[in-house]
Amino acid sequence: MSSLGKNSPEVPCEFKENLDLLRQTYLFSGFPLESLKVFAYLGTREKLHDGDYLFRQGEDDDQAYCIVSGKARLELGDNGPVRLIREVGPGDFIGGLALLGDARRLYSLRAIGEMVCIVLKREKFSKAVQQFPDQMPRIFRAVVEAVIDWEGRFLVALGADCGGCLPRLGVSLL
């Protein structure tokens, strides 16, 4: 990247922060800087207040989120009371699958207190990916690895106490 002129000392710049956050996510970590810059540029910041939903269970969503500051609750609420799945915080990247295709949300995500996140829309993402077709295999690889990693960790954590859930395991075999 070109250096800044002498009259432009470094000032915190949203684009650079976005860049730093995105390059730490599983989806973008292997991207060359040239294309990563475009994705960082296309991401927009959104500020949410306590209780605001980023997305809701059952909704079709077409964007991914990367949390810049603050926290959010991942919730699951079928007919019964809403259950907390876990909390997510700065640096977490959520909902990336929605960038690749229609994703019906199976959970809800709500802000806890003030929070800021980068929002990347599918339309922008796919337009940008078209510009860097070489990156497509990398994206698929990243998703595959993430799914397998996830289930691997899940299995380790599961230990012996699964009970009736065994027949439903195997999302990494999709």
Add this chain to the structure above:
Amino acid sequence: MEKAKQPIVRRSLFSWVLDGNLGWQLSLLAVIAVVVFARVLPLEMQKRIVNQAITLRDLDLLLLYCGFYLAAVLLANACKYAINILETLIAQRVLKRMRSALYDHILSLPLSFFRNTQPGTVVNSIAIELVAPSNFAGSAVSTPVANILTLLAFAGYLFWLNPLLAAVSLSIYPVAMIAIPLLQRRANIANQKRVDLSRTFAGRIAESIGGMHEIHGHAAHRIERRKFDRLAEELKKIRIVWSLYRFAVKTTNNLFTGLGPFLVFLMGGYLTIRGELELGALVAFLSAQEKLYDPWKELIEFYQVYQDGAVTYRRTMEFFDVEPEHEREPGDRAPLALDAHLEVKHLSIATGSGIRLLDDVNLELKPGEHLALVGFSGSGKSTLALCIGQLASYGEGQVMIGSQEVARLTKQDIAANVGIVFQSPFIFEGSIAENLLYACDALADERAPTARPSLDDIIAVLHQTGLFADVLKFGLNTVLRAGTHPELARAIIRVRHKFQERYGGKFRDAVEFFEESSYLVYSSVADNLIFGAANREEFTPARISRNDYFIAFLNKEGLHQTLLDIGANLARQTVDILGNLPPDAVFFEQSPIAAEDLPRYKSVLEQLRRRKGGELSPQASSSLLDLALRFTPGVHKMAAMEPEVQRILLEKRIRFRAEVSEDIPGAFTFYNAQEYIHSQTILNNIVFGNLTTASTQAQDLITQNIIQLLIERDLLETVIDIGMNYNVGPQGEKLSGGQRQKLVIARAFLKSPRMLIMDEATSALDNRSQARIQNLLETRWKRRSTLVAVVHRLDIIRNFDKIAVMKAGKIIESGPYAELIDRKGALYELVGKK
């Protein structure tokens, strides 16, 4: 039905010559008669000057004959000019009519024709290839008549002077008339190839331009260059061959005509020496003989124009000689009002290679019934829908609407009864209103103009389809030019006060108010400095960076260099991120540099790099200043703005206002809660600030409150009306996918058709909008219009009267939803999979 007249593609080239130009051609002939006389007269004068005036030493006679000579030359030239004008007029009239007629013909060609034809080919044919034939038509009467007459007149004069000499000197022309066509035939063959190749060439260029993202994406520039070069090389060769033959025709002709004087000198000299011919007569004969050359040359040139024109014309017309599948208009009757009873019987379509796209499809829908076509992609759903809408031709079987065979109806009959919404809608450049009324306007030509929907109808449809919020947004985002809507502007100020009073505090987070003491992150640097709207052209944002007064102010306050640095940094960052991306709105909506300006800023940066602190060219520094003045940190996130700079700019804001108010009173209207700001959108005028949130939820909340205020003041319709004039850009590029789809659905609904065909018409809509449309179909259109809907998402088909499941071109089961699910057949399986 009355048989339409000969289609344009079968018309002969000659039919254009007189058709509609008779008057012009006759006036041309009148001028020609004069010109022939004026061309022959000087010859006689020439003879008399030598034989009479000079021989008799009669000065008066000399002056008289010279006078006649001069008058004849002047007249001949004036007439020649008039002929040129008339020929041009006729040629241009013919060109325009040929183009219109051909375009009209192309518009009615079946869709299948366009699947195999590149747009560039059509453009090339209409824009370029028709020029040569029309040029021929312009001169088709005048040139041969004028030149043959002149030729005959000269020839007659020559015979009158000396029959023997005349016969000898004219003997070369028959020889030329045999030799030249032989060469011309070769030229024609080359020209034919050239026309075909040009068409391919144009098509190939258009194709490459259309696939530019693929070329960039694969860095395939070299492959494309090679493909292009191959064609260009071929075209070069064929053009050279063509030109060589054309010049060969010319050279041969020149050779023959050059021989003329040679024969006259030989023969005439001999006769004069023998005393059988006067010297004056020989001079006259020689001049007349030389004069033969001009009309002859023109005739030969005309012959070439004719041959080239005829070949080009034939080749072009042959290419488009495809029969339209349907009559466009019913002609002598009004479009039929069909009973929306649909029957499809034994419908089959097979491709050339024998694949059956549709295979013995049968179905029946009573008026007002709704049918959902489901199945995997490629099962024939869309093809069936297209057949019903007369957009695909079918080989076997019948499609009947109200007991009329669809294939035999005219396009107007279908349009008057059927509304079609395609899967990937195409929106034309123009306003929302134009696109919305596209279908109605197309019919209104034929039907009574009262068929146009009223504003109330339009607004109702906007609400139904959910487009209302979008149109309102376009309206609210409009910048009203000073003087265009004075009443609205005044009313908006009252709305502004109400908004402040009611919600001012509530939206602190989402709005950056126009406060004099704070730097506006969502306004440009120029707006921050000036903090007002220009009342004079030279101070408008587009020109402020070149305004001497403003630049002098910047220099005096020591801001100029600071701004150039900001501009340079911003240019560097923007070029770094966007430098190699295509000009897509997605990439450039947050960019301070428009796609078309990128090259300019790249070269400015190059200059900066090379000069290393030296002086920039005035253009470069003006570009950087312009960029800096546009810098809006809230939008252009690739660079940050230092708080120190913000503080300085705030200081200078106060100084600028003080100075400019004194120096040029009235140049600006400064932001003031009592005045309308004509440089800002209606929305910004109402909130008296900039929206700072990207969150749609927050924006919707503000819009909701504004709608409330607009309704209270009875302004909503006015703003909607302004929004309806929003220009959607070429191919509707300024609309989102969802907005386009809503627009075409609204367009179909607005026509109130008896029959609706929707091909995955809601696939680009979000859940809420999709549910809204589905609900609308069930409550408003059921039993009113017959609906055939190709549906991809199976969660919306429950309430259709009938479901037809398609597989490999066949309907494998059909019936009401519950029945099919109970049957546990194909639909049950499909639903289970989803």
